[in-house]
Amino acid sequence: MGIKVLLAAGMLFGLAACGDTLGEQALVGGAAGAGTALVTNGDPLTGAVIGGAGNVAFCQSFPDQCRGIRR
Template sequence: MPVRKVMLALAACAGLAACGDTLGEQAVGGAAIGAGTAVVTGNGALAGAAIGAAGNVAYCQLNPGRCN
């Protein structure tokens, strides 16, 4: 994988730190970042959105003080 794609993926992962205040905001934010990362890295946007949403919600629910 080219360095540019790795850097973009890491930047997108860093964006997951901005979770959102509600469960819906967490899911939408994660889905947007996941889909964008998937498109940039040449993968399926729908799968990326699902993985991003699940990952962001899981992180925010397990670490409630770190996301807001």
Template structure:
């Protein structure tokens, strides 16, 4: 298996498993997933982390799945 495939599978698994109870946990899990996703595809991991953190908090605050 290629490294990219394993990394994408790991990031997807973390994305499904991680949401967090607090806003800080939600931001952290989103940042990790965003950074990993962009790093896999040779993007800017810092930008991915910021976008992931904002997206993670927004999703968890709006969705009933996290609460």
């Protein structure tokens, strides 16, 4: 159980990489949410929706605290 919590926490830190556009923000958050759900035996679709929405909301509210995806 401990390893799953550590992996989930690591994936959640991925949300700090917001993305430069709204689409990137939704994609990064959705991927982190789906991955976290898989590790914690949750529903990946629900995780993707919650992660995507949460990341977009955070990045739009606090753009100075987000790191964009650099190419």
